[in-house]
Amino acid sequence: MINMQGVRKTYQNGIQALNNMNIHIGKEEFVYVVGPSGAGKSTFIKLIIRELKPTEGTIYVNETNLGELRKKQIPYLRRKIGVVFQDFKLFPNMSVFENIAFALEVIGEPGNRIKPRVMEVLELVQLKDKARYKPRELSGGEQQRVAIGRAMVNKPAILIADEPTGNLDPETAWSIMGTLEDINHRGTTVVMATHNSHIVNKLKKRVIAIDSGNIVRDEMRGAYSYEA
Numbered sequence: 001m002i003n004m005q006g007v008r009k010t011y012q013n014g015i016q017a018l019n020n021m022n023i024h025i026g027k028e029e030f031v032y033v034v035g036p037s038g039a040g041k042s043t044f045i046k047l048i049i050r051e052l053k054p055t056e057g058t059i060y061v062n063e064t065n066l067g068e069l070r071k072k073q074i075p076y077l078r079r080k081i082g083v084v085f086q087d088f089k090l091f092p093n094m095s096v097f098e099n100i101a102f103a104l105e106v107i108g109e110p111g112n113r114i115k116p117r118v119m120e121v122l123e124l125v126q127l128k129d130k131a132r133y134k135p136r137e138l139s140g141g142e143q144q145r146v147a148i149g150r151a152m153v154n155k156p157a158i159l160i161a162d163e164p165t166g167n168l169d170p171e172t173a174w175s176i177m178g179t180l181e182d183i184n185h186r187g188t189t190v191v192m193a194t195h196n197s198h199i200v201n202k203l204k205k206r207v208i209a210i211d212s213g214n215i216v217r218d219e220m221r222g223a224y225s226y227e228a
């Protein structure tokens, strides 16, 4: 599903963000990526979604070698990967429905298929009754669920979440985790970068710990840190 071999990323300013990453994430796994600020977590995620190219090494996502991907093929990769961020990144002037539908419109989905699929997704993220609301009329947790809905509308094989609970209170964060678990149980691989030690330690999953650009720990049902 996601395979990195000998991946190194050095930014133009000379900072080596990742050194020799070797990792395999299989189908339907749920993985936390943890590590201190500046460890390389976002760089790892940006490489998977092909926002960045590695300086060295090979990355496969869904059997696609990203190094052989041409620029115009990137949108096809992005359909296989849903992405959610800490700050939701919703369109403020569009309703919940329109925010989700937009992801289908840009890939040229026929109009008659859009409404039924958006309704399915609203059901998945439990926002059917808020379809006409604008993002500013929603709580942070609801906004994050819209972002998750938008990420899932193309039925991607992989959902990447970069600090998805970062702006949410603890209770809302747990409800978002419930949504992510549900998505994972339905067959989507979930990769979540997080600083939320409470969630990682309570809701046990595979933990990949990165520090100074290296994988320092990779454990099934791992903890946030060694001490935890």
Ligand SMILES: Nc1ncnc2c1ncn2[C@@H]1O[C@H](COP(=O)(O)OP(=O)(O)OP(=O)(O)O)[C@@H](O)[C@H]1O
Binding pocket: 011, 012, 013, 015, 016, 017, 035, 036, 037, 038, 039, 040, 041, 042, 043, 044
């Ligand atoms: N565009 C960039 N140009 C230069 N250096 C960068 C760039 N983006 C990140 N870095 C550097 O690369 C290293 C890894 O950064 P990265 O954002 O991947 O860390 P992170 O683990 O996601 O941190 P955080 O938890 O704070 O989000 C850091 O030293 C950072 O300063």
